[in-house]
Amino acid sequence: MDDYPRFSLDHNVPLLVTLGVTTDESPYTLDTDPALRANAVTIESKTPSLDSDQARGLLSYILDHDASDLPWNGHDAAVKYRFRVRTAERTLSLPSRQAQLPENVEPPQSPVVLHSPYSPLSPVSQLYPDGLIDAKWVKKHQELVPSVILSFYNLTSDPTRATLDDNKLKSDINGVKGALQQSGYKSRLAVMILSEQKKASVEVQERLENIRRGCGLDPKCFFFIPAVDSRDQLERFAENAMATIYVQALNYYSDMSKHVRKKRSRGVAPSPTVPPTSGTSQTLSLHDWNVRYDFKSGVFAEYRQEMDVAFRSYEQAYENLLSSEVAELIPNWSPRFNEARQLADILSIRTLRCLLWAGQSTAAVRRWQHHRDRIADLVDRRGSSTNNYGWQAWEARWATVMANLLERAKLPDLVPSTLALYMPAEKGAMVDRIRPWELLHHTGYWYRLASRHLYRRRAFALAIPEDDRRPPASSPASWVANKAFTYDTYMCPEPHEEYPLNESKGVNHSQLITDCIMKARSEFQKRQQLRLAAELSLECSREFKDPKNVVLLLEPLWRDMSFRTEGWLDIAEELSWNLRKAAFATGRTDLVVTIDWELLNMGFTKLGNWHYDLSKSLHGMEADSKPTVKIHDGNVLSFLSTSFIFKSEEGKAGEVARAQLSVTSRAHLGTAPITIDRLQLDFVGSIRTLVLEHKHDLGHPSQEHRDTTIYSTQLEEKTEDEGDGQQTALHGDVELTLKPGETRVFNLDIPLREPGEANAASARFFIHHETFDMEFVAGFREDTASEKWYLSASSKKHVSRANAHSIRVLPRPPKMEIKLLTGPEEFYTNEYIDLQFELVNAEEEKASTKLDVIIRGDEPPPRFTIQVAGSDERREASTSSDESSIQNESLGGIDASKSGLVMVRIDAHACSATFDITLQVTYHLESDHATSIIQTGTFPLVIVSPFEANYDLFPRLHPGPWPTLFNYEATGIEVGPEDATAVVPRGISQAWCLITRYASFAITNLTVKGLDVRVKTPPSARCHTTQKEKLPDSGREVTPKTIEETSFDLVAQRMSLDERGTVALDVSFIIKWSRLPSESLPDPPVNTTILAVPKLSIFGMEPRVLGSVSFIKTPLEMIELTITIENASNHFLTFGLTMEPSEEFAFSGSKQTTMHVLPVSRRSTTYRLVPLIRDAWIRPSLVVRDKYFQKVLRVISTEGMKQDKDGFLIWVPPKEEDDEEEKVQQ
């Protein structure tokens, strides 16, 4: 907008000139134009100017509220008045109202009508004879002719001088007023009387009234400002006064409008003072005059802040100007043509301002486009076409104008803080369809649009042929004439200045473009459009001549480039190349190397004419010293991708963890292979730094498939001297030359040292070249993406866990081994259990060891003792209800790969049970006393009973006599010799046979050394047992799961004859046994297992009938069957015995008899049987019946007999056998 003449575009605000106060601020000056100075009207005040604080304060308030720089919008409702203020001390010269005739002009015959020097009618005016209007006219009203002259006077406080001074004052005001009237200007005069008094007394009032009347001033133009205490108060007075004066000013401009209207309504084109003689001799037509009048009306309306009125006037002027009557008639070679274009621009800009003032943003954009299209049309038809630099220059200007307008308008909906990019369409413009651009975008977009046109302008300029670029002086006249028609030079230089042959002197297009772009960029930055701002920076950098500026502009962008991380590689690439070029020129080796490194990545486009060889990066650059460049992975998109994976999530300290390092080159095909001299992996945690160094020809890789090569790398610990002391690292030699697309995989066994988390932190690649050294750092990020483990060169698998580059190192595992040396497979009740444990030290050094032994189980565990090999001491366990244990038994030091022995002896346990025996070895290595290592071994201990047995009790006939109830003293039955001293029992005796069948449930053969029963008799009886068969002295070997039988005779006798009740016997079966002798135990100890026999009940009340047989060989082979009836009761019983004859035998004895049995006595009867059959069982059918109860009593069989449910049977041995054998069959 600055290209347009000064004042032509300013927003018009009423001009106020102050008179009478001294100040240096914004002084009023008359134009230096001699045409205007001549006959200038001088207005002078005779009174000395005021210098009081009050006057100064007043003036500074007025100056502070100068409205010339207020934003161009109508939103500030708080503003009560708008003035442009100029100050004059005592005099001001107004421009002359009438131009003089130039001396060289011959005055015409008729009386000369002189016009204003601004009028095209006056020959002194530049517009004479056919110009429309120019900025001078606007300047006249803006700057020179005030709407109000505000004069300050002081009211004398001295009452003696009051009348005199008041009169002086009066005459001075009258003088000014008169001069103003004489000048012909209708400017209003306002007077401010300042007083030192605080309050206007009646007297003062009268004086003031007197002065006012004496000067004939309107009360609205006459103000009294009393002395005030505070500035606030003063300002309040001033504000009220100014608001009143403002109304006067508006009236002034209304008068001016009226004057213009009057002139327009005359409908006649005035004739100039002197008819024109030069040029076309053309004068302004009525249409031309109307354009002028409408323009003036618009400006005066703007002075009154009536923007809608102004808008209408401007539009009218604009339409008239571009109508067929005005602009179309101006020849395009005439300077008036460009003046008309400029006027059209000015009118449009003023119209746009009116629209923006009213907030009609969409209408403004449409008006903007409309003007552009109208002018393009006009220039295409009448001018020198739109296909040249001049038009583009104008287009750029036109876009800039809009940007400037927006800047001045400061639309509240579009200020940066709203973050709005464009304004919504206003209500009036809401039509069905709208073009996106018609929504008013913020300034940045307009500047950007302007920059586009500037690019085009340059393109056109560069295309100017050389002939046109010569200065006119050195080119033929015909060319000069031709040029005038070819190029549009409206508000832009001639071709020879636009792009002269000497290029350095021409228009600096780049500068224009960068200025424009930088303005746009700052607008975008203000609104957080950072990507767009970055784009503009990129554009701008192409225009910068100085590479330093390019680096300055692009380096921050390139460093934190969102395009790169977001994957806009084409943009990143463009930026990188631009920056590289500049960095190369400015010697920034770090940038050059880093960018070259990044551009090797396949993701970027490959340029055909680029070397893609890192070693050539710095060719052609000069560096003082060999630079070292450090590149971080996050800053660039590296073509080297690195992954490091532990095979398993966990490892143990002291062991090695299998890990895989893979390096893949994703460089462009055809890139020179890159050799990494040293690859260093840094770890967080207890893992040592890993250094892989490049060596040529290391032999064959373990596997190779296409581009993938797998190596198994041996690592060894080396200590290196580094700057700050020694550092131990793992070293390995590898071949690290990577061709594009190649992947190298290294299988590594990494020793883990201490427990805790460890992870690979970064991989550092060191590359040394002749011209530079570089270090590339690739960090391993915490990542959820799955990594790949190369199983072989051709196959890989996904590692599903996250953060595969980290490992959890578990504490060092104990290497002390606890072994149970072989013992018996099974443990039995009632035996001592000897266990032998061996503690094997598999650590690499001597271990001081302590041992805890604990036996736990459901039942109270047995006591035990331990004995350490080499010591005679046995230690006893302390036993509680649920465990018995020995703590902290020291075993001393066990040398590496040696072992210690511990014997544990567990006491015999009575019943079968299950226990766990736990050995906990706590040891620490000699090298590390602080760390205790614990190893535990738990062994099950199952104790089972080796034998089980069942029992049968059979009645037998007691051979001894029973005591008789009647001869009580006579009985002298000796039950047992051992009881001789004891009380002699006197009760009845009975004999029994206890048959026990036992079986071994052990898994090995056992030796039974002895068998016994132990009877616990109640005090009412006495009992005596004898084993029938004796075992051999060496015992009997019992095989598992075979039933062995043994029987015991049991003789019981009641202590007293009077007792009748049954007696229950507690019997235990005792087996003395031992394991078979073995090598380790040639003489095994004898254990005693006691098995409880169910309670035996003897001595019933009921009478018993016992049958017993004996064989008689001579003289005849006979069987004697004795039936004994025992009556243990106190009753006299009678039994009837009936023996049936049988075919199996013959018998002697009573066939039918009656037996009387006395209380507590027994009686027998005998039958002799001669068996008729041999080798068979015979069944004598003998019935014993209780006569009294008529109840058949069962005959109980004893030895040599058998019983079934029908009765008893007797075995008859075969005849051949001479000797009779007794067989007991049950």
Add this chain to the structure above:
Amino acid sequence: MATAIPSIACLGVIGRNNNPLHITIFPSHDPATNTSRQPVRTPLQFSLLLSSCLDVFDLRLRSTTGPVSGDLGLLHAVDERLAAYGYETNTGVRFIVVVDMRGRRADGRLLAERVGKGAAGAAAVGLREGEMKPVFKAMQTAYIKLLQNPFYDPDEHSPPNGVGGKKITSRTFAEDMKRIGESWIPGVNAL
């Protein structure tokens, strides 16, 4: 100028990480040669344009409360010809349509066929509100179709770690985009 009507100059699909997933560029009508061969900008310029639209998405997110998704309408107009419209799915994938206001020669016959008579005159003036709805709908349909492909892993294209992502390589999707861009003219209701 009245003979030119808006057409689609570029369709962009942008991933959750602001990464370009897919860009299709369409040729614009060139009044000088009266042909439609050349796009109005270079691919790099279109990339820059699309990325500049991301600023606008971010701004909208900042200036409004609550989640922004769905049709965002006009993002911004770059100049008198090109304007960008945006749409954000609820998974954060963004569709950007760049309209060239003078991208196609107004062929009365074509317009009459597609949107009915009388549309040609109106179409040249500007765009209705919601004019891009069918485009976004069609783009979303195509994108959903792409997602239904079991071999398409969205996480690969917009990794959850928020950095970059692969581009869409599906030929069907590219064809869909091409069809949408070529067949859209102002006033159509469905694509």
